[in-house]
Amino acid sequence: MTTRTWPRRLMTGLYWFVALQFALGAITKYWPGETFAGPPYSTQFIEWGYPSWMRFVIGTLEGLAAILLMIPSRRTRFLGATTLVFVLTGAVTTHIINHDVLAESWAAPTYLIISGVLALVDWPADWRDLLRTATPSAARAAHSTE
Template sequence: MSKRFMTGLYWFLAFEFALGAVTKYWPGDTMFSSAYSAKFADWGYPSWMRFVVGALEGAAAVLLVIRSRRTRFLGATTLMFVLTGAVTTHIVNHDPAVESWAAPTHLLIMGMLALANWPADWRDLLRAPAAPAVRTPRPSDEVTRAQHLGRNP
């Protein structure tokens, strides 16, 4: 896929989850649904849990737009955990499919993005990003030949 398309996809998904994070912090009804404080209570969670979920969504949205495979992987896996909880909540509470289709859809998308950004070695996630190595220029053939013959260049 083109690089522009993928960048646009990351930004679109980050916008969606940033908007979702804002609605979790919103005290009343939103233009999308009723207040999340009431929703979380109806689902059997404490009302303050919406702040935890909102913080995770907001942090993951930021990680998705940083142009690094490592940060995008961490953002996608964070959202996979959040979305697994959302899907499970919708299933346990027997929510109608019309109201709960977004969570499993986004879970699949985040799974694909996590796999696309999977690190070559899991220890790469724990290491600090390395600075690019500085290459020293190789001496030219004339300098090497002069040094070999014992002359100063």
């Protein structure tokens, strides 16, 4: 195993860890009853000042981001991490506005930083790369550089 393999495996592990955390978070947003973290999200969203149905929107975005992070492509990982940055910016803002104690809301700022770093790691050289479809030769070239 070469020394270049370890950083790549660590990054892949980090992507999968974050993806699994948000996949679990997405499932709990849809869960009707209490979660292992406390009251149902339907109740929590109302207490935070949002309609109860907003948990489905956030859960869907978290689930989509989790799927995008697991696909080994810089483009999809960038889109997944960027989606999480937007969702988590809203979560951190919500916790600040509601004066939630840090002991109850440490996860949102922590994952916001991690997602921001992941988005920066996968930042495209040209924003138009996000819109281009990969041709077989371009896909091979992109795969060989990753």
